[in-house]
Amino acid sequence: MDGIVSADNFANIMGVSKAVLQKWENSGTFVPKKDGNGRKFFYVKDLLHVPEIREMVDSSWEQEMEVLPLRPYTSIELFAGAGGLALGMEKAGFSHVLLNEIDHDACATLQYNRPEWRVAEQDVRQISFKQFEGKVDFLSGGFPCQAFSYAGKQGGFNDTRGTLFFELARAVQEIKPKVFMGENVKGLAAHDGGRTLDTIKNAVKELGYTLVEPRVLRAIQFRVPQKRERLILIAIRNDLADKVQFYWPSPFHRVMTLRDAFYKGDLYDCDVPASDGQKYPLKKLKVMEMVPMGGYWRDLPIDVQREYMGGSFELEGGKTGMARRLSLDEPSLTLTCAPAQKQTERCHPIETRPLTVREYARIQTFPDEWMFSGTLSSQYKQIGNAVPVNLAYAVGRSLVRLLNDIERL
Incomplete structure (x- = not known):
């Protein structure tokens, strides 16, 4: 890890807001230094008692990069989207037998990008997976988080009927892979007071699998220049579970920023290529021009704030996504399905415009040669919904290590 970490990126590593960081400073818990320009930072050596920092300093990232599959492990992915998860898993050493996606x-x-992949463009509910029984090592799916109903008393397999998690569970039942993974938004862990996750846990148990304690992974810890968080669920078939152990991936040594995403450096070997992007209407352009790098609507003149925010000006809450300009020295906020929506603004750090398609793709760590089909809106949506490739790659290496251990049994 570098010798210093900016105060903003320390907050990102800790998963707290800048307001919390300010409270810590006021209370003397973590007091940053200031450079010649007034920017706040910490010396890493002063933070070694913080577990999140210590973990980055002592990371086994390099050793884990060398994990290779003992043989090509086969996999099936449901809800594959534009291929962020599939691409990361492929890099880790998985061979995709089937990818399912309805869009x-x-x-x-x-x-287009992988003509050799077998892609089933259909509703998952219409697919039988019985032909793959006992022939596939790994199954994954970023199932959309639909509302779960609790008709039954047990909160198990049958209680997930009508949800897309149930389709992932049905595929597990039919394929019987050695290991399967589900991934979802961080909010699933707390959804309905934790009952949704309990329902999923009970369903996993009924399927004959042992669930590794779920974990929320922060993409910024895995060479992704974005503050995206994903809940990862990994389950091992019961006949194997007590003989092996899953190890979560170690974090990278530093936080990647938009500077890393857009310019030649450690993450990419050239500057971001030119590409299509949305444009601001003239009225909005004039407002956004007044927002400083890293700033948002509260950095506008008060009269402009009132006009731009309208009725929401008086409402409580930070509304920090509104009129938001990103910073080159920080990771991006979590990308949404559109870069120019008023509630979730993602303005370029130094140019007054929404992020382009290729900038979006780099923030999700897609390679520049990975092309997206469809309209501009569709391309943004596909990228915004994706699992960051480098996050998938890190988890994929951990899964390969697990399957190697199973292979040696």
Whole structure:
């Protein structure tokens, strides 16, 4: 890890807001230094007692990069989207037998970039997986988080009926892979007071699998220049579970920023290529021009704030996504399905415009040669919904290590 970490990126590593960081400073818990320009930072050596920092300093990242599969492990992925998870898993050493996705443009993206992949463009509910029974090592799916109903008393397999998690569970039941993984938004862990996750846990148990304690992974810890968080669920078939152990991936030594995403450096070997992007209407352009790098609507003149925010000006809450300009020295906020929506603004750090498609893709760590099909809006949506490739790659290496241990049994 570098010798210093900016105060903003320390907050990102800790998963807290800048307001919390300020409270820590006021209370003397963590007091940053200031450089010649007034920017706050910490010396890493002064933070070694913080577990999150110590973990980055002592990381086994390099050793884990060398993990290779003992043989090509086969996998099936449901809800594959534009291929972020599939691409990361492929890099880790998985061989995809089937990818399922219902969105036409996302399927076209997958087929264009990987003509050799077998892509099933259809509703998962219409697919039988019985032909793959006992023939596939790994199954994964970023199932959309639909509302779960609790008709039954047990909160198990049958209680997930009508949700897309149930389709992932049905695929597990039919394929019986050695290991399966589900990934979802961080909010799933707390959804309905934790009852949704309990329902999923009970369903996993009924399927004959042992669930590794779920964990929320922060993408910024795995060479992704974005503050995206994903809940990862990994389950091992019961006949194997007590003989092996899953190890979560170690974090990278530093936080990647938009500077890393957009310019030649450690993350990419050239500057971001030119590409299409949305434009601001003139009225909005004039407002956004007044927002400093890293700033948002509260940095506007008060009269402009009132006009731009309208009725929400008087409402409580930070509304920090509104009129938001990103900073080159920090990771991006979590990308959404559109870069210019008023509630979730993602303005370029130094140019007054929404992020382009290729900038979006780099923030998700897609390679520049990975092309997206469909309209501009569809491309943004596909990228915004993706699992960051480098996060998938890190988890994929941990899964390969697990399957190697199973292979040696």
